[in-house]
Amino acid sequence: MSEHLPDTTVADIITWSMNAGATLKALAIPLDTLDWHVNPQPVVYFVHSGQFIKIGTTTRAQDRVRTIAGRMPEACSLVLLIPGGHAKEAEMHARFHGLRANGEWFRLDARLIKYIKRTRHKQDVACTMS
DSSP states (O other): OOOOOOSOOHHHHHHHHHHHHHHHHHTOOOGGGOOOSSSOOOEEEEEEETTEEEEEEESOHHHHHHHHHHHOSSOEEEEEEEEOOHHHHHHHHHHTGGGEEETTEEEOOHHHHHHHHHHHHHHHHHHHHO
């Protein structure tokens, strides 16, 4: 079940939305830190733009995010990369199916943000332990 905003005022919803955007902006992964030219492996990417998250797969995340950003009216940022190809992408689409807006775009929601933050935290911990 998705965590939805309680019945509140429009101002409350705008405030929540702005806070969610700020949280995701803080998680942005700088594209220049990615090196996908040596032995590219498939990954599932999560790209934030406005009130949406795109969940897709690629072997060249840096190029893919730049392509998406060039087509969007709002700024885009890469907020999560996880290993995997089409099967993992399908798993993520199924997990967040109730939030699907269109195609690979999903509505920004507390549950999706929580997943991104939790997964990034696990990745950070794993990096410090290796």
